[in-house]
Amino acid sequence: MKVSQSVDFHLQYHRANSKKNTLKTCELVLVDLLRDLANETLGQQCTSPGHMLLAARDE
Numbered sequence: 001m002k003v004s005q006s007v008d009f010h011l012q013y014h015r016a017n018s019k020k021n022t023l024k025t026c027e028l029v030l031v032d033l034l035r036d037l038a039n040e041t042l043g044q045q046c047t048s049p050g051h052m053l054l055a056a057r058d059e
């Protein structure tokens with residue numbers, strides 16, 4: 001599954017189940033994620049700047 005598909009599913013969930021401010025926050029964060037990782041496949045080794053930033057944060 002592509003990151004763009006998973007983001008779309010995530011946003012669909014929040015549109016149906018979350019409050020307006022939660023949805024706005026998710027959209028804000030996920031737009032940045034999509035910019036860097038939209039064509040990546042989940043579980044794929046990724047070297048894009050966005051992925052490296054997320055990986056560094058988790059260390």
